[in-house]
Amino acid sequence: MIKIDYTNVMAETIGERDGILREELLSFRHFIVDIHSKIQKEKEKKFFFTKLPYQDTYEIEEYASYIRKEFDYFVLIGIGGSSLGAQMLFESLTWLNHNHFDFPKFYVLDNVDPEKFEAVMERIEIEKTCFNVVTKSGSTVETIANFAIVLDILKQTIGKDYKKHLVFTTDPEKGFLRAFGNEHGIKMFDIPPKVGGRFSVLSAVGLLPAAVVGIKIDQLLKGAKKMDLICSIEEHVEHNPAYLIAVLHYLANMRRGKNIAVMMPYAQRLTAFVDWWRQLWAESLGKDGLGQTPVKALGTVDQHSQIQLYRDGPRDKIITFIQVENFERDLKIPENIPEEISYLKGHTLSEILNKELLGTKAALIKSKIPNLTITLDEINPYNIGMLIYMYELATGFSGYLYKIDPFDQPAVEEGKNFTYALMGREGFQQKLEEFKELYKEKYKLEIQ
Amino acid sequence: MIKIDYTNVMAETIGERDGILREELLSFRHFIVDIHSKIQKEKEKKFFFTKLPYQDTYEIEEYASYIRKEFDYFVLIGIGGSSLGAQMLFESLTWLNHNHFDFPKFYVLDNVDPEKFEAVMERIEIEKTCFNVVTKSGSTVETIANFAIVLDILKQTIGKDYKKHLVFTTDPEKGFLRAFGNEHGIKMFDIPPKVGGRFSVLSAVGLLPAAVVGIKIDQLLKGAKKMDLICSIEEHVEHNPAYLIAVLHYLANMRRGKNIAVMMPYAQRLTAFVDWWRQLWAESLGKDGLGQTPVKALGTVDQHSQIQLYRDGPRDKIITFIQVENFERDLKIPENIPEEISYLKGHTLSEILNKELLGTKAALIKSKIPNLTITLDEINPYNIGMLIYMYELATGFSGYLYKIDPFDQPAVEEGKNFTYALMGREGFQQKLEEFKELYKEKYKLEIQ
The missing domain is CATH 3.40.50.10490 (Glucose-6-phosphate isomerase like protein; domain 1)
Known part of the structure; x- marks a missing residue:
């Protein structure tokens, strides 16, 4: 089971300067119906995933x-x-x-x-x-x-x-x-x-x-299928998780100036999920001067590193928290601890973890920083399959919102070609000339 | 030995829209002399590090x-x-x-x-x-x-x-x-x-x-001392590495709209250096609506994930590459490889790595994305000591540029207090009331 709570992205909660109005979200309805039918037709083609x-x-x-x-x-x-x-x-x-x-x-x-x-x-x-x-x-x-x-x-x-x-x-x-x-x-x-x-x-x-x-892997695909089923049926942005994620991020980016999308799971095991998503989001949507920069964070670790900036720095972020309800293993703080730290007594580590998330969310609400939370009842193949498919579809769908092709990566070639040239690969002599033209080392400082 | 090459941050190389003019850099001279003497006086106090x-x-x-x-x-x-x-x-x-x-x-x-x-x-x-x-x-x-x-x-x-x-x-x-x-x-x-x-x-x-x-650790401190020595003597921004790093980032941020600072080492072992720097930069400078968001990347891995965005996405980044000249171990591509990939023949892995960096830099210059390169002759305690001290001082110095206190983190307390309240810690009853006031779960979507 996964839950998406986007209350804290909405203007009702954090105000209109940073939050999305429900009307804005709903105003995409007709546009979405149109994209939806296009995607259905593209499923054997560009949306073959x-x-x-x-x-x-x-x-x-x-x-x-x-x-x-x-x-x-x-x-x-x-x-x-x-x-x-x-x-x-x-x-x-x-x-x-x-x-x-x-x-x-x-x-x-x-x-x-x-x-x-x-x-x-x-x-x-x-x-x-x-x-x-x-x-x-x-x-x-x-x-x-x-x-x-x-x-x-x-x-x-x-x-x-x-x-x-x-x-x-x-x-x-x-x-x-x-x-x-x-x-x-x-x-x-x-x-x-x-x-x-x-x-x-x-x-x-x-x-x-x-x-x-x-x-x-059958469970993984089962989760993906479930997500495909829901996203194939639901044309309403409030009921289609992939479209919802896409539209919220698009609005936050293009209408509220949030050029940074943070993903911050409160679970060690999900850090590599963020790396996977970083590529999906950046390489698919980062083109024509558009796109959000994905940023990887980890709770609670980055509360002690990035939250100062997220709360009180520039208002340029939308944050996605990922919460896990049940961990495979858990531990309890023992009863016989010193008086000064007795408030910890009897709590499990996962309780502390998730209460820190809640505390962080409340602090962000107070600073009017848009944040949404995806909750998994547990980390299992079925849920991860759902998430994978949801983000892939959200990314493909976002291509239509940004009016760019989410499936190419034209800007990657240039660097590869220069590298080929530098390695002396045949056919890249001209590129080597171009490199020499472009690349200088003029302003330098050296410390022995 | 460390080298800082900032040619590709300068307007001469990438144009005035995204690049810094030498005049701009030099215009900070008098201001820097002033900050410099303040820092010398603060060394026993706020700059005790x-x-x-x-x-x-x-x-x-x-x-x-x-x-x-x-x-x-x-x-x-x-x-x-x-x-x-x-x-x-x-x-x-x-x-x-x-x-x-x-x-x-x-x-x-x-x-x-x-x-x-x-x-x-x-x-x-x-x-x-x-x-x-x-x-x-x-x-x-x-x-x-x-x-x-x-x-x-x-x-x-x-x-x-x-x-x-x-x-x-x-x-x-x-x-x-x-x-x-x-x-x-x-x-x-x-x-x-x-x-x-x-x-x-x-x-x-x-x-x-x-x-x-x-x-x-004596070598580590020796490197830090060396950096302290240089930075204590040099008041000129072009000769003081810490001030140079600070001013370049400040100008890129405040005058060229680069609200994102990427650090991208081309060396596996330096990834945790970026995590350390992320905290330093974000928590020190992210306040009063100001500050850059630090982003962690790794070469060449993120060429295949983030470079599309960095080159062709929004013009909101300044990138710091960290290059290592000599690795502790190295390997050569064997001679007897198939014809189709013969351009790799005889190259070492570190050569390929550093040529990919060069290729990436050339591609970024072409797209006019500001980037600087810090080169270490090798990863050793002395060089890391220099880097640590340089970034710490650059951060402290930046506080004066942004006119904020780089040594506090006031926005971190709020979340902690909410967490204490949620854990039932004594004296936080009122905070719990505030939490209940703030925190709602209204807009949700659940998928079983």
């Missing part, structure tokens, strides 16, 4: 249980949309100490930071490791660089049988990785061509790693 | 080596300014796998998330654990709650000798923790009363944990 909850997961489940049987370590080599989803599922839906006590241990090689690479390598035993290389294009620099080194290590350590230690998740036809996999007979899963990286968590990109670490 | 590099660390070093000898686990119980600094030192200055292979293993109990508490407890052996309870006020809710449970566990497991497993870092006189420590004869270190939590990393707050995990 909406089809993922209905896929047959037999092959994924089968292969995952083979991996679980054969290997002790599962290392995902991928970055951005190819890793954030799996990382989010792993951190949200396994116990925090999974990698300490359970198998297969799960690691991600995303960056090309050599120390991170070495750190992961030190933790695994190559002979017992399955590497899942994930890239839609099949040629992402970081992924291919990490893969090239891993391939070399595998061949040296395992010999001919190295292929058994690899599984690729990539485009069904195109790209270097697919060609390499075909040539060498490596097990592969498809990323549906119509699904972009940041919308791909419910494809094999996220589901294979999730199944490998023991997450019930 | 400037004295920390000169402290005698004998007692800390001695006690740290006792802890290293006696214990296998060192758990810091603290939050915000009491934990972020130590966490930053630990993550920046020990090997990424320290906790996998080295002793004492270091953990932080900051949050009151019960699952995190249990996760840490599962990883340690109580008999071999030293708990460092850190709170300036001596009564921080999260810290006291976690401590109360730990104390109970200690008494049950260890019995009378539980005291040997505790060391407190707190105000030399005031607060519950100091009183408790006095009463029960527990080893304690002082937090200088004139140093606020977020400026306390170079006191025992950060230095004791750092020394325990084997960091050379």
Whole structure:
């Protein structure tokens, strides 16, 4: 079960300067009906991610249980949309100490930071490791660089049988990785061509790693399906959670000047959910000079770091809290504590956590900072499936509000091309000239 | 050695709409001379953190080596300014796998998330654990709650000798923790009363944990001293790194509308540095409707998540990159790689990482997004000491620019008081009434 409480975003609660009027929300009704029908028609096309909850997961489940049987370590080599989803599922839906006590241990090689690479390598035993290389294009620099080194290590350590230690998740036809996999007979899963990286968590990109670490992916998809069902039926913004999230953020941004969207779960396990959402929100909607900057925070930790700014700094934020009602484990403050701190007596840690959230919300209301709260009865695959689908649809829907294409990322190419040029890749000579033209180091200060 | 390259913040490079004119920078000269002399006079008062590099660390070093000898686990119980600094030192200055292979293993109990508490407890052996309870006020809710449970566990497991497993870092006189420590004869270190939590990393707050995990704290202080020396002598904004950082950010914020400050290291180990800086920047300067929102990013990972937004979204950001020239370990892409990816051949991972940074910078210059780069020749205690002091002084200095007190955090109290009220603490009855007045749940949506 999930609940969305948006009382504190409304003008009734925090005033018209910062809050949204119910009339404003409702004024989007006709527009929404229009977008709604467009989305229904796009479900086989640009909104193809909406089809993922209905896929047959037999092959994924089968292969995952083979991996679980054969290997002790599962290392995902991928970055951005190819890793954030799996990382989010792993951190949200396994116990925090999974990698300490359970198998297969799960690691991600995303960056090309050599120390991170070495750190992961030190933790695994190559002979017992399955590497899942994930890239839609099949040629992402970081992924291919990490893969090239891993391939070399595998061949040296395992010999001919190295292929058994690899599984690729990539485009069904195109790209270097697919060609390499075909040539060498490596097990592969498809990323549906119509699904972009940041919308791909419910494809094999996220589901294979999730199944490998023991997450019930059928429950995950069940939650997503439930959300799809509700969002397909409900055209009314007050009853459609995805549209509601989208419109509230859009209004806060474009009519109240909130160019920052904070997401602040009060649960350690949900921090990676925020990283996943950051990409979704930023890369989909950050274009043509528009879009909100997503900011990651964590309760209660950031009460001691960011709340001063959120309450008393510029009025440029809308905050989403995520609250968890029931934790898997809980602890009680003992009875025999000193008098000075006796107000804590008998409370559980989760009670304190959630009362701190309430206290923070009250303080924000008082400062008229718009905030909404998503409450989960517990962190489980069903609820996370609902949230994933809700935010994906809210993002796709927001594209219509902002009048931009939420499924492209044109501004990312430029930096890649400069990098290719700097690495001496063929065909990028002109880009290198452009770089030399642009890049100077004139104003500098050095301290020995 | 650290280098600051701010060429790409200047109007010469990215134009006057987004870039700073050299005249603007220089126009602060007289103002800075004035602030400079004020700071020199405040060094024994509000700017007391400037004295920390000169402290005698004998007692800390001695006690740290006792802890290293006696214990296998060192758990810091603290939050915000009491934990972020130590966490930053630990993550920046020990090997990424320290906790996998080295002793004492270091953990932080900051949050009151019960699952995190249990996760840490599962990883340690109580008999071999030293708990460092850190709170300036001596009564921080999260810290006291976690401590109360730990104390109970200690008494049950260890019995009378539980005291040997505790060391407190707190105000030399005031607060519950100091009183408790006095009463029960527990080893304690002082937090200088004139140093606020977020400026306390170079006191025992950060230095004791750092020394325990084997960091050379003399080198750390040496770097800080070096930075203090330069910043005490140089009144010219172009030669004083702290003032330069402060003025550039201030101008970007107040004259170019950049209400967001991104910090994006290209090094895994520096991510916790960003968390430390986030608190410093946000809590010090986020007041009276002013201040920039600090945003944490990581290269290259966030090229695949945030760069689309940074380049093509709203022009509301100034970005600080942190670059590392030499990593402790490095790897080379092997020679025998497929033709399609041969451009990677022979490059090291750190080369690729830093060329991606260069490519990203060139793309940002092209989009006229202001960005500066701090380059470290390597990640070592001396350089980190310089950075810490530089950002602390830049923050204190910025208080004068914004005309706010960078050392208080008045907006944090409100939420705490509501929380006390909700927990039934004596004397907060009226606050509870106020809460009931303020807090409603009217606009809700629930999905089963």
